[in-house]
Amino acid sequence: MNTPSHVILNLALLGRQSRSQMNSPIIWGALLPDLAMFGFYAWAKLVARMDEATIWQEVYYQPFWQTVFDVGNSIPLALLAMGIAFWLGQRYPQWRSGGHVIIFLAASVILHCLADLPLHVDDGHRHFWPLSNFRFESPVSYWDPDHHGAVVALVELSLVLIASWPVWKLLRSRWLKALLIGSIGLMGVAYVGFYLR
Numbered sequence: 200m201n202t203p204s205h206v207i208l209n210l211a212l213l214g215r216q217s218r219s220q221m222n223s224p225i226i227w228g229a230l231l232p233d234l235a236m237f238g239f240y241a242w243a244k245l246v247a248r249m250d251e252a253t254i255w256q257e258v259y260y261q262p263f264w265q266t267v268f269d270v271g272n273s274i275p276l277a278l279l280a281m282g283i284a285f286w287l288g289q290r291y292p293q294w295r296s297g298g299h300v301i302i303f304l305a306a307s308v309i310l311h312c313l314a315d316l317p318l319h320v321d322d323g324h325r326h327f328w329p330l331s332n333f334r335f336e337s338p339v340s341y342w343d344p345d346h347h348g349a350v351v352a353l354v355e356l357s358l359v360l361i362a363s364w365p366v367w368k369l370l371r372s373r374w375l376k377a378l379l380i381g382s383i384g385l386m387g388v389a390y391v392g393f394y395l396r
């Protein structure tokens with residue numbers, strides 16, 4: 200899925216008004232699996248000055264970069280972080296609130312991975328790294344029109360629109376609310392531009 204969708208849907212599923220202090224870990228957990236990719240793109244574009252085709256058809260698939268992307272998309276690593284945070288919180292009460300932050304961050308990472316798993320054809324990640332190199336090749340893509348991308352993108356946009364009201368009520372900061380409206384607007388424009396032209 201697209202990064203803003205992950206943030207909005209994860210907030211809707213994991214966030215509660217009674218624990219709005221967990222909004223930040225949920226937001227960062229939803230962003231984390233895609234952060235390496237943004238770093239990679241910024242480096243390839245601005246530092247190495249590659250063209251789009253080289254970036255996405257060659258360098259993106261190099262084993263080194265694939266491993267970098269897989270670290271942030273690993274369900275076992277997120278579960279491990281969750282387990283350690285839970286254990287520390289049980290054992291040392293003073294670390295309990297910090298542990299909760301890690302648990303929500305990791306839960307959001309896992310939710311991101313579970314949402315991506317069925318929606319990538321040949322650009323998916325090794326979600327079970329380092330335990331397994333298995334890479335699920337889905338018949339359905341979140342973007343590629345040759346693999347039902349137009350339908351999936353419409354479903355994704357609809358879910359985001361449905362989630363936007365509970366998320367709006369959840370957000371405390373004016374900046375985040377503005378970002379929410381901006382992202383939904385951009386996604387709508389991107390959908391129309393990409394699929395309805």
Ligand SMILES: [Zn+2]
Nearest residue numbers: 200232233315
């Ligand atoms: Zn992702």
